[in-house]
Every structure is written in C-alpha cells, then in structure tokens.
Amino acid sequence: MSNLKPDSVIACLDCPDHVQAVLDASMWAAVRLQAPIGLLYSVPSLQQKAAINYSGCLNIDDESALLEEFTTKEHLSNSELKAQGKLLLYQATAYCGQQHYKRPVYTLHRHEPLVESLDYVDEKSQLVVIGHHLTCKLTLSELVRLSQCPVLVTHVHFLAPTTALFAFDNRPTSHKMLKWLCKTPLVRALTIHIVMIGKENATNCDALREAYARLKQAGINCKKALIESRDVCAALNHYQNEHHLGMLMSGAFGQSRLRELLQGSDTKKLLGSTKTPYLLFPKDL
Known part of the structure; x- marks a missing residue:
C-alpha cells in the first residue's frame, strides 16, 4: 500500500450496508479538510470467507452484474475475494465522480484484516470514516479504541451536519x-x-x-x-x-x-x- 497519501481521509468500505454513507461522509469531510480520499478495502479473513453481499451497495450500474455473481456463491476463493475488492473500489471511485466530487480519490487494496490496515493508515491520515457495523471480528468500540486518528462513525444514511x-x-x-x-x-x-x-x-x-x-x-x-x-x-x-x-x-x-x-x-x-x-x-x- 505504498500509494498511501499523507493527511488523507480514509473511507473504510468494509460493510456493504454502509458503503454509500461512508463515501458521502468522506466527501463531506475531505472538502472541509482539503484532503484526498483513500478508499480502503481490506480482504476479509479466512474466518469471514462466506460471501459478503456488496451488490446494490451503491446507486450505480457499472459492473453490478459481476458483484451480484460473487454474492450467489456460498464461499469465495482468495482470488475471488481480491477481484470483488477491485470491483468495489472501482464502483466507489465511480460513485464519487457521479457526485461531482472534484478532489483526489485513490484506492487502497489491503490484503489483511481491517484492524491491521487501519494500524498502518491512521498514523498518516487526518480522519478515518467507518460504518456503524463492521465485518471484521473486532467490535466497533474495540476498533475505535485502537485508532490513533480521529474517527467519524456513520449510520446507513449520512446527512451532512450543520x-x-x-x-x-x-x-x-x-x-x-x-x-x-x-x-x-x-x-x-x-x-x-x-x-x-x-x-x-x-x-x-x-x-x-x-x-x-x-x-x-x-x-x-x-x-x-x-x-x-x-x-x-x-x-x-x-x-x-x-x-x-x-x-x-x-x-x-x-x-x-x-x-x-x-x-x-x-x-x-x-x-x-x-x-x-x-x-x-x-x-x-
């Protein structure tokens, strides 16, 4: 993950139900912080190899059929998990573009659990944005406790606060x-x-x-x-x-x-x- 940019807003795409909200919250924060957005996908651990349903997590059509195909399988191989991650990152990048977001967006495809990925990125980032529910084994409170960076937790829908x-x-x-x-x-x-x-x-x-x-x-x-x-x-x-x-x-x-x-x-x-x-x-x- 050598392409990590300093002072980024890190959008954690670990939970299908919260992908769009995490992206919306990240764009809101990044505009105010004048920061790039790092889209972070961590390949699930061996204990979480049951297919995670990312189909329909974003309101765009690109490659949706391929994501749907992954979710029809009871288990995914390592190569299929990696391919699913690449498709999700592609869709997330496209979603930011559809929202007319003008600041830099880049992807971080991490081949380790979320907690280990965050241990690396949060030392160099301005903010971590994460969904209220997690697919990693740690609870949300445990993950927040381990963070060295401010964390913004969002629910399924993000409404920009005033x-x-x-x-x-x-x-x-x-x-x-x-x-x-x-x-x-x-x-x-x-x-x-x-x-x-x-x-x-x-x-x-x-x-x-x-x-x-x-x-x-x-x-x-x-x-x-x-x-x-x-x-x-x-x-x-x-x-x-x-x-x-x-x-x-x-x-x-x-x-x-x-x-x-x-x-x-x-x-x-x-x-x-x-x-x-x-x-x-x-x-x-």
Whole structure:
C-alpha cells in the first residue's frame, strides 16, 4: 500500500450496508479538510470467507452484474475475494465522480484484516470514516479504541451536519479534542453545543466557561450547557434530540479502564445509542 497519501481521509468500505454513507461522509469531510480520499478495502479473513453481499451497495450500474455473481456463491476463493475488492473500489471511485466530487480519490487494496490496515493508515491520515457495523471480528468500540486518528462513525444514511454536540468532561482527552476542534476546518462552519454532564460547582462551571471561550475565540459559533445527571449517555442523547443536533463529538474512551470496568464505558454506550454521525477523538493522539 505504498500509494498511501499523507493527511488523507480514509473511507473504510468494509460493510456493504454502509458503503454509500461512508463515501458521502468522506466527501463531506475531505472538502472541509482539503484532503484526498483513500478508499480502503481490506480482504476479509479466512474466518469471514462466506460471501459478503456488496451488490446494490451503491446507486450505480457499472459492473453490478459481476458483484451480484460473487454474492450467489456460498464461499469465495482468495482470488475471488481480491477481484470483488477491485470491483468495489472501482464502483466507489465511480460513485464519487457521479457526485461531482472534484478532489483526489485513490484506492487502497489491503490484503489483511481491517484492524491491521487501519494500524498502518491512521498514523498518516487526518480522519478515518467507518460504518456503524463492521465485518471484521473486532467490535466497533474495540476498533475505535485502537485508532490513533480521529474517527467519524456513520449510520446507513449520512446527512451532512450543520450543528454538533461536543460532550466535554474536563478530562485530558476532552481537552485534546477541544484544542483540535479550535484548529480543524472540519467543524468551522458548524454551530457547536458544548455540553458538560456534572454537578453545578465552581470547578465544572469554570472549566465549561473556559472551553466555551476557546471555541468562540477560534471563530466557532457555539452554545454551552451544564446538566446535572447520573446517566451521562441518557442526558447527552436527550439534549441532542431536544436540540436536533446533527452530529455527536467526544473524546474516545477517556476514562480509566478501572472506571470502565466498574461503571461501563460512556463511549461504548454512546456508540450503541446515537443515531447521528459520531466524531471520536483518540485518547493517545
């Protein structure tokens, strides 16, 4: 995969139901980041050789009969899996062209599982875009935890957001994401609601006020809210739904493993509950 271009937006084409949404989200992000798009296809592992139905995953006719032919087989050989990947990458490139997308698009045909492919590409990329469901053995939350790059998770349909909720918890990962949000053009045109779930005390009020001020100073239109609730996930979902916010943003797995073990992971709960695109910032970036 020597043709990997630095600072790319990586579109993961691992799940048939999400291919079009991943491409739409990647084009939306790449325009704002002024970045090339790398279309990533990872050949499924031996345990996943049952035919994966990619037919009809994009609204174009080119080579659709060949993809349909692959899905009629109960199992695919290695050569057929590779051929299926090449056809999918061809269709994905054609789809971007049909959407009048003008920035560079290139393909990455990786002959290893998705997690190993991402381990390589995310060190040199600006953003990874992935569907909410995966065909690799890892769960979505485990894959996000391993990423060294911001990750945008999309559902089956992607709707370009004009507003976003930034879940700010005053932890180090949240502060790193705040610094990134102030710099990245990805969210420059969005109205951001910075929301903190916690007690209304001096520490939390000061932290929220400072974070809000930094976003304002960066030229971002924003609002702030401090909400007292024991259930972080429920409170964030309620606020997002009440204000019709088009994207959720947070640090990924910012709490300690011990706290996750005792109380559960807020990131994992939000991945399972949110119905909008979810932008996650890695803990160790």
